[in-house]
Amino acid sequence: MPKRITVHRNNKPATTGAVKHHNTENRPGPRQRGYDTAWEKVRAMKLAQDPYCNRCGQPGVDVHHTKEIATHPHLRLVLDNLETLCHRCHSKHTGATT
Numbered sequence: 024m025p026k027r028i029t030v031h032r033n034n035k036p037a038t039t040g041a042v043k044h045h046n047t048e049n050r051p052g053p054r055q056r057g058y059d060t061a062w063e064k065v066r067a068m069k070l071a072q073d074p075y076c077n078r079c080g081q082p083g084v085d086v087h088h089t090k091e092i093a094t095h096p097h098l099r100l101v102l103d104n105l106e107t108l109c110h111r112c113h114s115k116h117t118g119a120t121t
């Protein structure tokens with residue numbers, strides 16, 4: 024009969040199965056939507072350069088991709104493709120596109 028190879032599982036700590044990684048509710052992580060550290064940097068840079076909403080001049084809080092990442096993924100981190108928007112204009116914009 025074949026000899027069974029003993030595998031030592033020392034690389035993982037013994038858990039009781041009760042450990043869950045997401046202890047902060049069930050929010051979908053921003054990384055899952057394509058937003059990562061690089062994006063956070065570009066976004067902060069954009070807000071620093073252009074802190075006001077491009078539509079109404081209110082203090083901007085959101086950075087919007089003029090050309091969508093879905094169709095222009097290579098422009099995701101390009102400042103020229105970004106637009107500062109206030110929350111109101113951003114939701115108006117995203118809500119208007121059906």
Ligand SMILES: [Zn+2]
Binds near residue numbers: 076080108
């Ligand atoms: Zn606005």
